Amino acid sequence: MPKVIIEFKDVYKSFNGILVHNGINLSIVEGEIMSLLGGSGSGKSVLLKELIGLVIPDRGDIIVLGNTVTQMNEESLIELREHVGMLFQGAALFDSLTVFENxxxxxxxxxxxxxxxxxERVAEKLYLVGLGGIENKMPNELSGGMRKRVGLARAIATDPNIILYDEPTTGLDPITAQRINELIIDLQKKLGITSVVVTHDLHCVKTVSNRIAMLYEGKIVAVGTWNELITSDIQVVRDFISGNICE
Incomplete structure (x- = not known):
């Protein structure tokens, strides 16, 4: 039976009196690509921040690699983050540093x-994302897709157990977005990494996911494969996938 390595247990979170998470429960198993699907403002990215201890829930527990994140001090969280890589929305490269230094x-x-x-490690990771030999380039010399891939090379630099992707295809043209999708799948196969993908891009979700969790009104309303979600008897799930819910 697959090992659960990420678990959200009855997680609640509010910002300025607005409830973002209203009892989140979700288990993610080792080696899978789990996509978090939902409209803008549904709390998808907040889940990623809670997972690595950047945001603390008001109630509930989050367990990552056997560690209860909600009970850890900053020193312990820093150690845990060594095992978790993250690709930020805009890649978040340091513009004043070369690709190598990033x-x-x-x-x-x-x-x-x-x-x-x-x-050697930098060269290896750049090769894995299809960008071998660009170590000396500056971020402003790269296209949006190349910046994403450099950000991904940085995310896997420490050989993490888990990679978090925050809107990995946002702002990319369809061909480049598909390359990023293929890269997510390729890294999972080659490295055995557990991936959590936050997105509202339905093509990305359909292409990369082993399972999908849909957030709506602060809760996980459905978890399953793409085929299970498109045939769901839950109206809000069908509406979202068919585009009947405005983001």
């Missing part, structure tokens, strides 16, 4: 590697 940054922060080992 990817080397988490290696220098978290691992005790020699300069030779860092260079």
């Amino acid at each position: 990817i080397a940054y988490p290696l220098r922060e978290h691992l005790k590697l020699t300069e030779k080992e860092i260079r």
Whole structure:
């Protein structure tokens, strides 16, 4: 039976009196790609921040790799984050640093590697995302899709167990978006990584997901495969997938 490595247990969170999470319950198993689907403002990205301890729930527990995140101090959270990579919406590269320095940054922060080992690790990760040999380029020399892939190379630099993707295809043309989708699947197969993908891009969800969890009005209203969701007897799920719910 697959091992559960991420678990949300009855999680509640409000911001300025507005309830964002109203009793979230979700289990994610090792090696799967789980997509979090929902409209803008449904709390998808907040779940990612709670998962790595950047946002603390008002109530409930979040367990990651056997650690109860909601009970950890900052030092312990920093250690946990070494095992979790994150691709931010805009890639979040440091514009003043080269591609090499961007990817080397988490290696220098978290691992005790020699300069030779860092260079080898950076080259390896760039090769994995299809960008070998661009170490000396600056972020402003890259296209949007290339920036995303460099951000992904940085996310996998420390060989994490989990990768979090926050809107990985937002702002990309359809061909580049499909390349990112293929890369998410490829990394899962090659590295055995557990992936959590936050998106409202239905094509991305259909393409990459092993399972999908849909958020609506602060709760997970459905969990299943794409085929299970499109045949769901839950009206709000069918409406969202058919485009009848405005974001």
